[in-house]
Amino acid sequence: DKVLGRSSPDLEVQRAAELRDIITSLGPFYIKIGQALSIRPDILSPRSMVELQKLCDKVPSYDSKIAFATIERELGRPVSDIFSEITPEPVAAASLGQVYKATLRETGQIVAVKVQRPGVLETVSLDLYLAREAGLFARNFPFLTDRLDAVALLDEFAYRFYQELDYNLECENGLKIREQMSVLPNVVIPDNFPRYTSRRVHVAEWIEGEKLSQSTADDVGALVNLGVITYLTQLLEFGFFHADPHPGNMMRTTDGNLAILDFGLMTEVTDNQKYGMIEAIAHLLNRDYTEIGQDFINLDFIPEGTDTTPIVPALTKVFDVALAGGGAKSINFQELAADLAEITFEFPFQIPPYFALVIRAISVLEGIALVGNPEFAIIDEAYPYIARRLMTDDSPRLKNALRYMVYGRGGSFDAEKLIDLLQALEKFTAVRDEGDGSAFKVDGVRGTKDLGVAGDFVGSQKVDISDRDTDVGDGKFRISSANGASSSAITRVERSGLTTTSQTEQDEQTVREALRFFFSPEGKVFRDFMLEEIVTVVDASSREAVQEIVRTLGLGNLPVPGLFRALNPRLSDEDKKTVQQIRKLVQFLLGDLEGAMSSDGLENSSRNLSRLQRAQQLFTNTAGDDRLRKLLPVVREYSPQLREFGTLLIARLTEKAISRGLNFASGSSRSGRTRTRLAPSSS
Numbered sequence: 001d002k003v004l005g006r007s008s009p010d011l012e013v014q015r016a017a018e019l020r021d022i023i024t025s026l027g028p029f030y031i032k033i034g035q036a037l038s039i040r041p042d043i044l045s046p047r048s049m050v051e052l053q054k055l056c057d058k059v060p061s062y063d064s065k066i067a068f069a070t071i072e073r074e075l076g077r078p079v080s081d082i083f084s085e086i087t088p089e090p091v092a093a094a095s096l097g098q099v100y101k102a103t104l105r106e107t108g109q110i111v112a113v114k115v116q117r118p119g120v121l122e123t124v125s126l127d128l129y130l131a132r133e134a135g136l137f138a139r140n141f142p143f144l145t146d147r148l149d150a151v152a153l154l155d156e157f158a159y160r161f162y163q164e165l166d167y168n169l170e171c172e173n174g175l176k177i178r179e180q181m182s183v184l185p186n187v188v189i190p191d192n193f194p195r196y197t198s199r200r201v202h203v204a205e206w207i208e209g210e211k212l213s214q215s216t217a218d219d220v221g222a223l224v225n226l227g228v229i230t231y232l233t234q235l236l237e238f239g240f241f242h243a244d245p246h247p248g249n250m251m252r253t254t255d256g257n258l259a260i261l262d263f264g265l266m267t268e269v270t271d272n273q274k275y276g277m278i279e280a281i282a283h284l285l286n287r288d289y290t291e292i293g294q295d296f297i298n299l300d301f302i303p304e305g306t307d308t309t310p311i312v313p314a315l316t317k318v319f320d321v322a323l324a325g326g327g328a329k330s331i332n333f334q335e336l337a338a339d340l341a342e343i344t345f346e347f348p349f350q351i352p353p354y355f356a357l358v359i360r361a362i363s364v365l366e367g368i369a370l371v372g373n374p375e376f377a378i379i380d381e382a383y384p385y386i387a388r389r390l391m392t393d394d395s396p397r398l399k400n401a402l403r404y405m406v407y408g409r410g411g412s413f414d415a416e417k418l419i420d421l422l423q424a425l426e427k428f429t430a431v432r433d434e435g436d437g438s439a440f441k442v443d444g445v446r447g448t449k450d451l452g453v454a455g456d457f458v459g460s461q462k463v464d465i466s467d468r469d470t471d472v473g474d475g476k477f478r479i480s481s482a483n484g485a486s487s488s489a490i491t492r493v494e495r496s497g498l499t500t501t502s503q504t505e506q507d508e509q510t511v512r513e514a515l516r517f518f519f520s521p522e523g524k525v526f527r528d529f530m531l532e533e534i535v536t537v538v539d540a541s542s543r544e545a546v547q548e549i550v551r552t553l554g555l556g557n558l559p560v561p562g563l564f565r566a567l568n569p570r571l572s573d574e575d576k577k578t579v580q581q582i583r584k585l586v587q588f589l590l591g592d593l594e595g596a597m598s599s600d601g602l603e604n605s606s607r608n609l610s611r612l613q614r615a616q617q618l619f620t621n622t623a624g625d626d627r628l629r630k631l632l633p634v635v636r637e638y639s640p641q642l643r644e645f646g647t648l649l650i651a652r653l654t655e656k657a658i659s660r661g662l663n664f665a666s667g668s669s670r671s672g673r674t675r676t677r678l679a680p681s682s683s
Contacts, residue, residue, distance in 0.1 A: 244265035
């Protein structure tokens with residue numbers, strides 16, 4: 001059509017429908033591919049997406065007489081004995097089965113009854129066999145398989161695909177994931193009924209709602225943010241991951257919650273892989289590409305012992321583009337091709353089989369998010385979850401990752417990095433508990449850091465959303481509409497409308513949240529971490545530094561042992577930096593955001609939607625003290641805990657000082673004895 005100069009909306013819809021019909025005729029294996037493609041606004045136009053999304057639940061159905069006979073054969077009872085009501089025709093049909101709405105006779109519960117297509121096992125087996133034969137043939141040509149072992153990837157996919165055909169396993173998965181996701185109150189996982197489930201029939205709780213990808217509700221952004229947290233919780237916390245989040249499996253319930261359906265296709269990752277991914281994300285969040293090469297080795301992308309130093313420049317360009325946001329529309333592949341070629345062809349780079357399903361699931365989730373936010377960047381939006389995980393997990397590897405996030409590669413304590421983590425943690429709480437639908441990175445700014453947007457980096461380009469100005473799908477693709485106004489525009493409007501009363505309320509809430517977390521059971525890991533870090537840096541500091549820090553902590557009235565005061569030397573330049581960093585952290589915890597953040601951070605924060613940043617932006621040198629005075633009642637609520645923490649800190653510092661004194665005294669004693677023994681020979 002392009003060659004012949006034919007182009008029109010009707011022709012585009014016609015071609016997309018023809019593609020959908022071809023995919024449908026090829027069977028379940030190819031329908032899965034089409035489903036993943038159907039939610040990528042950075043690859044397809046809105047009209048094409050609408051057509052291909054019919055692959056999720058509008059695949060041609062088969063005769064209901066066959067379906068009802070399957071139910072009776074599998075469950076050993078007549079359909080009327082099990083269900084008091086059941087729709088005569090399916091309400092949805094997908095690649096592997098079709099769904100009926102029914103009412104359980106024994107309990108009266110409304111349920112979804114999924115019945116597997118006849119002959120699907122044979123069809124899938126043939127597709128997989130042919131694909132595997134093609135992969136085996138390709139192994140005769142090393143240039144095709146050195147970087148991608150299609151057979152290994154296909155074997156991993158096939159293993160999971162065959163598991164998906166056993167509805168007993170899907171029922172078990174659903175019960176397991178329902179229990180695990182109970183930690184997220186706004187996530188709905190339907191109940192499953194093992195008593196009414198067999199290998200080809202699955203019965204689960206009926207969920208009322210609409211597909212998230214087709215919803216035009218105002219809270220879709222909040223549910224997308226919650227979806228990011230949900231899938232990261234599955235992948236990086238429990239290691240049991242829903243690997244098939246196509247648009248038909250993610251819903252907005254009628255009461256505004258996020259529902260996730262269909263747990264046939266799951267994947268599992270080991271603790272080593274989980275920690276490896278968290279470490280890699282931490283490095284990407286800091287744009288520390290020098291460490292990514294080792295992360296690739298840890299995650300089995302590159303063989304052990306490979307020197308990745310030469311590809312750091314190429315990695316920098318590739319990841320700058322990938323992390324800018326915007327999906328495929330932000331990538332200028334022509335400019336980036338040379339760097340991609342250097343990474344994939346000059347180094348033994350392979351995608352490990354376990355990671356293939358992770359990539360597929362994340363790409364679908366990213367696609368749904370790109371509909372509402374064309375500049376969506378999955379790594380930066382994962383920061384709130386990563387912050388919460390690092391500050392609450394006591395595993396040694398994640399403690400080291402937390403230390404890296406605070407100290408960076410330079411090894412110097414940086415309170416601003418720690419404050420960034422606390423701000424991200426606040427965002428996590430807002431998304432999980434309050435339905436925060438704003439992006440964490442807006443106009444390239446995440447927290448107080450300007451990370452740049454697509455178009456700023458070599459190999460990237462500004463995201464073109466001109467094709468989104470359409471009424472297709474009831475206008476849900478439109479970005480310029482009132483409901484789809486850009487998040488940055490909304491941010492500016494909201495900031496300009498803040499009142500003095502709302503400022504005070506937000507400041508109070510900010511302080512309460514920071515202190516509540518710090519002294520909560522969940523904050524124990526972070527509290528212990530901070531105690532040890534403060535003790536470590538103070539122990540290496542001078543007497544005046546310790547006194548300054550004690551005053552910063554508001555503990556000037558606590559008795560400090562004389563030995564502790566006597567054993568510390570005077571303040572050095574390095575000590576001054578330490579005191580300044582500790583003071584910044586304490587100022588942040590007590591609500592003095594202007595004092596805690598740098599001037600650069602204050603300037604950059606003007607474009608961020610976070611409550612913390614809005615409060616910070618409104619501080620001035622003269623008004624800041626007055627604002628802090630208003631917050632004193634909030635701080636006093638935690639005064640017992642603050643004094644207890646301070647007392648514990650002084651006790652730990654005293655232990656260190658006594659140990660240092662004993663070591664010093666022991667060393668002096670040995671030195672004196674040595675001088676005494678040497679004296680006669682020197683006379």
